[in-house]
Amino acid sequence: MGRAPCCEKVGLRRGAWSAEEDRILVEYIQRHGHGNWRAMPKKAGLLRCGKSCRLRWTNYLRPDIRRGSFTTEEEDTIISLHEKLGNKWSAIAASLPGRTDNEIKNVWHTHLKKRMDPKEATQASKKRRRRKKKKRDAKNESEPERVNPQADADPGNPRCDVIEVSVEESYSGFSSAATTDSSAVSGDVTSSNMEAREEESYDSKEVAVIDESFWLDEAFSIDISTESMTLAPLEVPTSAAGAAVGEESLSSFSSTTGDDMDFWLKVFMEAEHLEDLPRINPADVQLI
DNA sequence: AAACGGGTCAACCGCAGAATA
DNA sequence: CTATTCTGCGGTTGACCCGTT
Numbered sequence: 001m002g003r004a005p006c007c008e009k010v011g012l013r014r015g016a017w018s019a020e021e022d023r024i025l026v027e028y029i030q031r032h033g034h035g036n037w038r039a040m041p042k043k044a045g046l047l048r049c050g051k052s053c054r055l056r057w058t059n060y061l062r063p064d065i066r067r068g069s070f071t072t073e074e075e076d077t078i079i080s081l082h083e084k085l086g087n088k089w090s091a092i093a094a095s096l097p098g099r100t101d102n103e104i105k106n107v108w109h110t111h112l113k114k115r116m117d118p119k120e121a122t123q124a125s126k127k128r129r130r131r132k133k134k135k136r137d138a139k140n141e142s143e144p145e146r147v148n149p150q151a152d153a154d155p156g157n158p159r160c161d162v163i164e165v166s167v168e169e170s171y172s173g174f175s176s177a178a179t180t181d182s183s184a185v186s187g188d189v190t191s192s193n194m195e196a197r198e199e200e201s202y203d204s205k206e207v208a209v210i211d212e213s214f215w216l217d218e219a220f221s222i223d224i225s226t227e228s229m230t231l232a233p234l235e236v237p238t239s240a241a242g243a244a245v246g247e248e249s250l251s252s253f254s255s256t257t258g259d260d261m262d263f264w265l266k267v268f269m270e271a272e273h274l275e276d277l278p279r280i281n282p283a284d285v286q287l288i
Numbered sequence: 289a290a291a292c293g294g295g296t297c298a299a300c301c302g303c304a305g306a307a308t309a
Numbered sequence: 310c311t312a313t314t315c316t317g318c319g320g321t322t323g324a325c326c327c328g329t330t
Contacts, residue, residue: 051316060299087318102298105320
């Protein structure tokens, strides 16, 4: 029978997502839901395969994603669940609202595994390092003139910069908030996405950095158990021309249906209403 | 200052199973 | 029942950052 490829590779973009792509994806899902992932990118006008879109959404753009480092409690939960479930990352993630399986997997491999079995973790790390080095050496041999391909390729690589995103390009807080860590801006530069990177038009003068607390419960929370979302007061540093945003709760609602899709549709419908609320003036936001 | 090693995380790949025609 | 498509999952990789040598 043979399995159809997830997407025809020709003409589709791969690699890191641009802010514009994120915006398109979020906007589309907000309006229509994702529906059929495979068909969605075409409808949304994205040159991505559905799989890539789904991954980007579930691991990064979903509004209930909790960014920031894991708490000790979360780490303990992961450890104990891992003992019971093994590498069932999605099952573990189900017990940690706001955390994705990918994130948990990463944390396990980078922190927790070491804590559990330092010896094995070190060996695995060394093994991987050797592979990496081998590959790098092979590459250097083939193109010895390019000592620093990244720098040559894209001096404006956002990943090299500090967490910056144009407020104009941010989407209802999602995109800008999603850049709470430097890598989050999707700055990976691969040959396949170089061209697209050049098309991005970040306005480096008007940047807003959303504090990590944005994602913490007190600032923005979605309670999966009650299916309710709340945007609580969000403080932006006011030291220099700063502005406090959202003195009162911006929005709060709850859903009574148990259907996930309905819930998220409501989330997005509600998010649309936020468009009408006072927005952060880029000039008033200070780099932190 | 450059090279190197380790850490980190987003994204990709391929498979399995569910869903559908 | 079979073939095909879609989705979700877990493993792996690529590329950047940062501290150390």
